[in-house]
Amino acid sequence: DIQMTQSPSSLSASVGDRVTITCRASQSISTYLNWYQQKPGKAPKVLISAVSSLQRGVPSRFSGSGSGTEFTLTISSLQPEDCATYYCQQTYRTPRTFGQGTNLEIK
Amino acid sequence: QVQLVQSGAEVKKPGASVRVSCKASGYTFTNYDINWVRQATGQGLEWMGWMNPYTGNTGIAQKFQDRVTMTRNTSIGTAYMDLSSLTSEDTAVYYCARYLNDYSNLYWFDPWGQGTLVTVSS
Numbered sequence: 001d002i003q004m005t006q007s008p009s010s011l012s013a014s015v016g017d018r019v020t021i022t023c024r025a026s027q028s029i030s031t032y033l034n035w036y037q038q039k040p041g042k043a044p045k046v047l048i049s050a051v052s053s054l055q056r057g058v059p060s061r062f063s064g065s066g067s068g069t070e071f072t073l074t075i076s077s078l079q080p081e082d083c084a085t086y087y088c089q090q091t092y093r094t095p096r097t098f099g100q101g102t103n104l105e106i107k
Numbered sequence: 108q109v110q111l112v113q114s115g116a117e118v119k120k121p122g123a124s125v126r127v128s129c130k131a132s133g134y135t136f137t138n139y140d141i142n143w144v145r146q147a148t149g150q151g152l153e154w155m156g157w158m159n160p161y162t163g164n165t166g167i168a169q170k171f172q173d174r175v176t177m178t179r180n181t182s183i184g185t186a187y188m189d190l191s192s193l194t195s196e197d198t199a200v201y202y203c204a205r206y207l208n209d210y211s212n213l214y215w216f217d218p219w220g221q222g223t224l225v226t227v228s229s
Contacts, residue, residue: 055217089216094154094166095154096154
């Protein structure tokens with residue numbers, strides 16, 4: 001199975017900060033990497049597919065980059081509504097594994 | 108709009124089975140695979156498997172292979188996930204999600220159902 005490891009597991013930042021979350025795959029997954037946002041009590045929602053494709057309706061302050069085994073999700077200017085847990089996911093092979101999540105809090 | 112609507116919360120005793128349904132609307136049900144994911148309280152997302160609604164073919168994560176069955180009723184656009192021999196470890200929110208792709212055949216999950224809480228307790 002492909003293991004997905006996110007860092008950090010949690011982070012606290014201030015409104016307006018630039019925030020970066022890293023996701024590492026245990027083997028190359030090309031560009032089969034997605035990012036999801038989950039707010040408490042809600043289903044996950046896709047933010048970015050295929051490393052860097054911003055989904056419709058997602059604010060442009062979110063961006064993704066990387067390839068192979070290392071990927072990043074960046075929020076250019078943190079907003080209060082970005083308080084959530086973020087997951088990366090690989091769809092290169094089954095099982096379609098997720099990272100353990102990054103809990104993002106606003107200071 | 109495209110949406111997946113899941114069945115309501117369930118409370119089951121250890122050793123029992125549960126069926127969660129996932130009704131699709133706003134798109135052609137048989138055109139896209141359905142995936143199932145679960146999430147224990149305060150924990151991360153765990154992929155369980157996929158089903159092709161057109162063929163009925165499935166792929167189940169090894170951990171669940173002897174306990175999970177995924178089926179569908181194409182006439183009503185609904186996918187089902189059956190989980191047997193329940194233990195307290197199966198207490199979780201279960202999600203279905205459509206498997207969507209782009210022109211490069213890169214895939215992601217969108218949308219997700221609202222989730223179904225399954226509680227296993229004696």
